[in-house]
Amino acid sequence: MLHLRLLHQYNTHTVQSFTDAFQLxxxxxxxxxxxxxSLAFQHHYLMDALLSITLLHLASTDPSPDLPVTTYRDRALRQLRHQVENxxxxxARPVFMASLLLSVTALAADRHTGYEGIWLTNWLAMAIGPRIMIDGQRKHVSLRPTPLRRVPLKHxxxxxxxxxxxxxxxxxxxDEDWEFREDLQRAASGxxxxxxxxxCPTCDSCVAFKVRSWPFVFVSSKFVDMARQLRPRALIVMSYYLPFFHWFPKVWLYDDVAILEMEKISAAVGSEWAAPLAAPEVAVRVKDTSLLKDFLLGLVSRECLQDEKSFEGFI
Incomplete structure (x- = not known):
């Protein structure tokens, strides 16, 4: 009965929540x-991923201690690791779909399972999977043509x-981080x-898209490893990303992420790195978009914002 309830919830509510949030x-x-x-009925790990995200959605909108929030996700992750190797x-296509579903819901999963570490590290690690697989998948299956982006990324x-x-x-x-300087710099350049x-006037409608694209474009597996090891420089880079959660959809996937993660990062890096964390600690608490923009722009060099010769595309 639980499976039937979850399948009904997925088709009637969960999919719609994704469609509305990401304007699909x-x-x-x-x-x-x-x-x-359709593919989930043929591939058990995709079915487990589908049931997992539906349970997370249900737990977010109608909390109940009886919901087995971790059961399907843990099983999907175990099976997916084996499938990725083969x-x-x-x-290829169901593996990609399962990976994407699990990555999008990683933050919500950590919240509902009570994970005490830094959620963002797991989310970034999961985000890298679909990115790597996009190229690998082309060797095995023809992807559907993607419509032209309405969001300009190369301007x-x-x-x-x-x-x-x-x-x-x-x-x-x-310095012990010297070998990772390129990974740190790439993430920081994003x-x-x-x-x-x-x-940028032409970016008004695409800030949110660029914010969601940062993990897929600028974060390397070495950077994620640094973050998981709680290396301060990686965590500080992540702290400057957290204020941009303001531009994420206001949905169950991202509830209270920025403030909670900032508190954990501050505790992890210690007082030695307090100075670079001071600004993002304030920024994550600013709710007004205009005020937040002004505050964030006050953290950068005015010359960088005005020297058009140094401007670059997002990708």
């Missing part, structure tokens, strides 16, 4: 509503890394592009 149209909505359930033309805009973040990333060759998008 056309085949993207159809994939969630029709193709995912991707073929037969399983030139400022790359304005906050000054305190730049200071935190400076290091000598004998943060700089998010800050720059706040002043």
């Amino acid at each position: 149209e056309g085949f993207k909505s159809e994939v969630l509503r029709l193709e995912v359930p 991707v073929s033309a037969d399983n 030139a805009a400022p790359v304005a890394i906050p000054l305190d973040l730049e200071d935190a990333l400076r290091m000598d060759e004998d 943060i700089g592009r998010l800050f720059g998008s706040l002043v």
